[in-house]
Amino acid sequence: MADGTPAPDPAGFASAVRPFLLTAGRVADDGADGHWLPVETQVVATPEGLDALDRLTFEQHDIVAVCRLPQSLAEIAARLRLHLNVVRVLAEDLRAAGQLTVHVPDSGVVQDASVLRRVIDGLRAIPDARGVPSDSD
Amino acid sequence: MTATEPATVRPPLPVKMVISGGFGVGKTTAVGSISEIEPLTTEAAITEVAAGVDDLTHTPRKTTTTVAMDFGCLTIDPTLKLYLFGTPGQERFGFMWDDIVEGAVGGLVIVDTRRLDDCYAAVDYFEHKGIPFAVAANAFDGHVEHTLEEIRWALDVTEGVPVVVFDARERGSVRDALLVVLELALARTSA
Ligand SMILES: Nc1nc2c(ncn2[C@@H]2O[C@H](COP(=O)(O)OP(=O)(O)OP(=O)(O)O)[C@@H](O)[C@H]2O)c(=O)[nH]1
Numbered sequence: 001m002a003d004g005t006p007a008p009d010p011a012g013f014a015s016a017v018r019p020f021l022l023t024a025g026r027v028a029d030d031g032a033d034g035h036w037l038p039v040e041t042q043v044v045a046t047p048e049g050l051d052a053l054d055r056l057t058f059e060q061h062d063i064v065a066v067c068r069l070p071q072s073l074a075e076i077a078a079r080l081r082l083h084l085n086v087v088r089v090l091a092e093d094l095r096a097a098g099q100l101t102v103h104v105p106d107s108g109v110v111q112d113a114s115v116l117r118r119v120i121d122g123l124r125a126i127p128d129a130r131g132v133p134s135d136s137d
Numbered sequence: 138m139t140a141t142e143p144a145t146v147r148p149p150l151p152v153k154m155v156i157s158g159g160f161g162v163g164k165t166t167a168v169g170s171i172s173e174i175e176p177l178t179t180e181a182a183i184t185e186v187a188a189g190v191d192d193l194t195h196t197p198r199k200t201t202t203t204v205a206m207d208f209g210c211l212t213i214d215p216t217l218k219l220y221l222f223g224t225p226g227q228e229r230f231g232f233m234w235d236d237i238v239e240g241a242v243g244g245l246v247i248v249d250t251r252r253l254d255d256c257y258a259a260v261d262y263f264e265h266k267g268i269p270f271a272v273a274a275n276a277f278d279g280h281v282e283h284t285l286e287e288i289r290w291a292l293d294v295t296e297g298v299p300v301v302v303f304d305a306r307e308r309g310s311v312r313d314a315l316l317v318v319l320e321l322a323l324a325r326t327s328a
């Protein structure tokens with residue numbers, strides 16, 4: 001980000017300690033009964049969240065800002081270089097505060113025949129190559 | 138929701154597929170061939186229980202490992218988006234797989250036919266989880282080392298598991314391999 005924060009470490013990711021601090025020691029865990037939020041869970045900033053942007057701390061600010069358009073948890077983690085589990089915890093906090101909406105996909109709906117047919121039809125319509133002509137045929 | 142509230146954008150329904158296989162078989166290449174964005178990589182900290190996972194670790198203690206997974210996506214329409222996750226193929230990342238795979242509609246196991254045994258872990262995983270999957274033999278250098286029947290026999294996959302030849306670098310080829318998996322998933326819904 002262009003806000004003068006130091007460059008990430010050489011590996012490009014924060015140390016193992018830092019995510020722990022970010023989430024005040026809480027970690028997303030899949031405990032005995034609990035479940036992870038799936039990596040493709042969609043997250044969107046609410047108008048309240050966007051209004052509150054200035055008051056949010058760095059990671060929370062960045063998460064809300066990046067979610068102006070819907071993003072999956074995995075995309076948020078990749079774009080902000082945060083650990084997936086940190087994003088899981090912070091997104092849940094931001095949802096509870098009304099700054100994000102978190103849409104957990106219903107596997108029954110996703111695996112429904114009509115949805116699968118739409119994916120199949122959409123994928124069939126994808127051309128062999130991208131717009132740029134390739135050297136094959 | 139009342140009409141006076143500013144609307145929060147409605148996200149698409151995410152449909153997830155998983156691309157797996159051993160080291161260097163072409164997982165990232167396949168994701169990149171079909172994705173509308175440059176494949177993204179994220180690192181996730183995973184806790185693994187070492188006991189019975191592999192023989193590199195002899196202590197049955199929990200360890201935290203960081204693994205990379207990459208993914209891409211394809212917008213089908215404004216309400217539907219396909220996500221493709223490439224998972225590390227190693228057996229000891231089993232924990233990570235569950236984290237990624239939960240809720241996936243299907244899987245594609247990529248194999249390099251010069252080293253078929255690299256994909257056993259992935260095949261076992263999808264079979265065990267009951268997730269519809271196909272095996273895609275990546276045609277490195279334009280050909281595969283074995284016939285499809287030989288591959289099927291070597292991997293010991295059941296009749297219901299399609300085995301296809303594909304080229305991870307070709308968009309149309311990856312598309313067709315994914316379609317095979319989706320057709321299989323669809324067939325299951327009417328079973
Ligand atoms: N000739 C040829 N090369 C390929 C093909 N698919 C992938 N490659 C090359 O093989 C190498 C490995 O491909 P990747 O897509 O990185 O494989 P991967 O499975 O993601 O590898 P890891 O993530 O390291 O396990 C790259 O150099 C690719 O360019 C193919 O169909 N033909």
Ligand SMILES: [Mg+2]
Nearest residue numbers: 164165207223
């Ligand atoms: Mg890769």
